[in-house]
Amino acid sequence: MSIGAEAVAAKGWLGAHKWLLARRASQLGILALFLLGPLAGVWIVKGNLTFSYTLDVLPLTDPYILLQSLLTRHMPEMKAFVGAAIVLAFYLLVGGRVFCSWACPVNMVTDAAAWLRERIGIKGGAHVSRETRYWILAMTLVLALATGTLAWELINPVSMFHRGVIFGIGAAWAVILAVFLFDLFVMKDGWCGHLCPVGAFYSLLGKVSLARTVAVRRAACNDCMDCFVVCPEPQVIRPALKGMDGAGPVILAANCTNCGRCIDVCSKDVFSFGTRFGNKEVNAPSQAHEIASAACK
Amino acid sequence: MMEADKPKKASAAAQARRQFLLDSARMACGVGLLGIGIGLYAKQAKALPPLALRPPGAGAEKDFLGACVRCGLCVRDCPYDILSLAKPEEPVATGTPYFVARQLPCEMCDDIPCVKACPTGALDHKLTDIDKARMGLAVLVDHENCLNYLGLRCDICHRVCPVIDKAITLEQQLNPRTGKHALFIPVVHSDACTGCGKCEKACPLPVAAIKVYPTELARGEPGKHYRLGWVEKEKAGGSLVAPDLEHRYNLPEGLRYESGRGFVPGNEASPAAPGTQPAAPKALQGGKL
Numbered sequence: 001m002s003i004g005a006e007a008v009a010a011k012g013w014l015g016a017h018k019w020l021l022a023r024r025a026s027q028l029g030i031l032a033l034f035l036l037g038p039l040a041g042v043w044i045v046k047g048n049l050t051f052s053y054t055l056d057v058l059p060l061t062d063p064y065i066l067l068q069s070l071l072t073r074h075m076p077e078m079k080a081f082v083g084a085a086i087v088l089a090f091y092l093l094v095g096g097r098v099f100c101s102w103a104c105p106v107n108m109v110t111d112a113a114a115w116l117r118e119r120i121g122i123k124g125g126a127h128v129s130r131e132t133r134y135w136i137l138a139m140t141l142v143l144a145l146a147t148g149t150l151a152w153e154l155i156n157p158v159s160m161f162h163r164g165v166i167f168g169i170g171a172a173w174a175v176i177l178a179v180f181l182f183d184l185f186v187m188k189d190g191w192c193g194h195l196c197p198v199g200a201f202y203s204l205l206g207k208v209s210l211a212r213t214v215a216v217r218r219a220a221c222n223d224c225m226d227c228f229v230v231c232p233e234p235q236v237i238r239p240a241l242k243g244m245d246g247a248g249p250v251i252l253a254a255n256c257t258n259c260g261r262c263i264d265v266c267s268k269d270v271f272s273f274g275t276r277f278g279n280k281e282v283n284a285p286s287q288a289h290e291i292a293s294a295a296c297k
Numbered sequence: 298m299m300e301a302d303k304p305k306k307a308s309a310a311a312q313a314r315r316q317f318l319l320d321s322a323r324m325a326c327g328v329g330l331l332g333i334g335i336g337l338y339a340k341q342a343k344a345l346p347p348l349a350l351r352p353p354g355a356g357a358e359k360d361f362l363g364a365c366v367r368c369g370l371c372v373r374d375c376p377y378d379i380l381s382l383a384k385p386e387e388p389v390a391t392g393t394p395y396f397v398a399r400q401l402p403c404e405m406c407d408d409i410p411c412v413k414a415c416p417t418g419a420l421d422h423k424l425t426d427i428d429k430a431r432m433g434l435a436v437l438v439d440h441e442n443c444l445n446y447l448g449l450r451c452d453i454c455h456r457v458c459p460v461i462d463k464a465i466t467l468e469q470q471l472n473p474r475t476g477k478h479a480l481f482i483p484v485v486h487s488d489a490c491t492g493c494g495k496c497e498k499a500c501p502l503p504v505a506a507i508k509v510y511p512t513e514l515a516r517g518e519p520g521k522h523y524r525l526g527w528v529e530k531e532k533a534g535g536s537l538v539a540p541d542l543e544h545r546y547n548l549p550e551g552l553r554y555e556s557g558r559g560f561v562p563g564n565e566a567s568p569a570a571p572g573t574q575p576a577a578p579k580a581l582q583g584g585k586l
Contacts, residue, residue: 167382
């Protein structure tokens with residue numbers, strides 16, 4: 001049976017795709033808000049993902065680029081700091097890598113690559129550690145310090161794509177196509193799951209962020225493995241779902257993007273969104289708790 | 298790889314440490330290679346092409362590239378749409394704002410909306426008087442084709458200049474070709490030129506004779522120890538080295554020197570009697586240095 005067929009049978013197509021649809025609405029909605037200005041002359045949001053100004057009152061700054069700018073020994077205006085504080089507070093609330101799965105436009109590209117890869121059955125490919133992104137993150141910060149410029153921004157596909165859509169794409173389409181083909185042929189979940197330093201930066205917020213995906217009804221898991229297949233960061237699921245080493249049901253791993261694909265694809269409704277608190281088995285719903293602890297023993 | 302195939306006495310901890318060091322080395326080298334590539338590219342990207350100008354209030358290029366987050370708010374708030382963000386294939390650092398004077402020059406808005414829009418201060422918020430902006434410096438590059446140099450009264454660069462008669466003045470000279478007409482030479486003054494590029498845009502030649510260049514390209518610099526004698530003299534209120542003496546030629550008896558004529562018979566008493574110059578145009582007299 002194909003991936004997610006069970007969920008579709010159990011919950012209907014819409015029920016098995018609701019978070020995916022919500023995410024696409026969010027990603028496209030954000031792009032639409034930015035495009036309303038240049039295309040229709042309705043200026044709700046100005047700027048792009050590195051800094052935007054909404055309704056001339058709300059500044060939003062990418063804290064990662066602000067950090068790089070500080071490392072070049074530039075002292076930005078207060079507005080940039082306020083914008084970064086708002087963004088940091090938001091992602092500390094909803095989950096660090098929510099940026100990746102709900103806001104970043106590259107996610108649609110790499111999701112498309114992952115979908116096609118699954119569809120036409122491409123297996124294997126190059127392999128590097130998922131920790132590589134943290135090395136690249138460190139490298140970009142060292143570059144800012146050493147060159148005194150935002151060197152990473154010269155080639156950053158994330159900002160290049162978003163800026164390109166809004167201000168004119170130029171040759172950035174080639175970079176985006178390269179990311180797509182890389183994910184399709186060279187490495188599964190290659191860009192977002194292994195290399196991107198922007199995601200790596202936001203994952204650091206994910207270490208302490210409030211909203212988490214929780215395997216609340218993990219006792220009901222029938223080991224169909226669909227969640228592992230659809231998850232772009234499958235390593236985050238196992239501890240929470242299988243209760244390894246006495247782990248509670250909350251997915252605490254920083255690289256969970258709260259995309260909700262596991263929620264959609266599970267026919268048994270094992271997963272749901274929750275918070276990082278109450279991650280004790282004693283706080284789990286009593287029935288699930290008994291079955292879960294029995295399963296662990 | 299090399300696990301288990303050599304049953305050596307290395308403990309599990311030592312093995313793990315060795316693996317950790319190997320993994321770290323692999324990462325550091327691979328990512329480091331990428332970093333060196335980007336770093337060298339960044340070095341090249343600091344070289345702004347001469348015809349690309351930054352918006353008002355931008356600092357030196359190396360500082361600007363650390364301060365500008367490429368958000369495009371200056372582009373959005375420019376009422377004349379002269380700014381654009383560099384696309385990856387353009388020879389300007391990706392995503393940074395610039396304009397090309399020959400296409401669309403800066404209109405020098407009094408309220409400088411582009412600077413106000415900048416959230417990071419890459420465009421310096423201390424710039425509140427657009428006349429103090431220094432986007433570049435106009436240089437009359439081509440003396441051979443400039444119409445005024447040819448003796449015509451084009452004067453367009455002078456007349457379109459928003460800081461007319463301060464940033465560009467017309468200096469009169471004798472036209473050596475005709476010997477009797479004047480040349481009105483446009484002269485740019487760096488203490489007033491904002492680098493807006495209106496002159497370059499308006500130059501009627503197919504390729505502009507006057508161009509705005511980044512200031513560091515356009516200007517020379519005197520030696521740090523150079524002092525202009527006449528300036529120092531004025532500051533001090535008199536000669537600094539020796540008392541001012543009236544100049545004397547010490548010519549042979551019965552000869553005197555006359556400007557334009559050389560040695561002529563007579564007494565030394567009147568070295569350069571006024572009005573003795575033959576038919577020099579008035580323009581040549583009151584000329585500056």
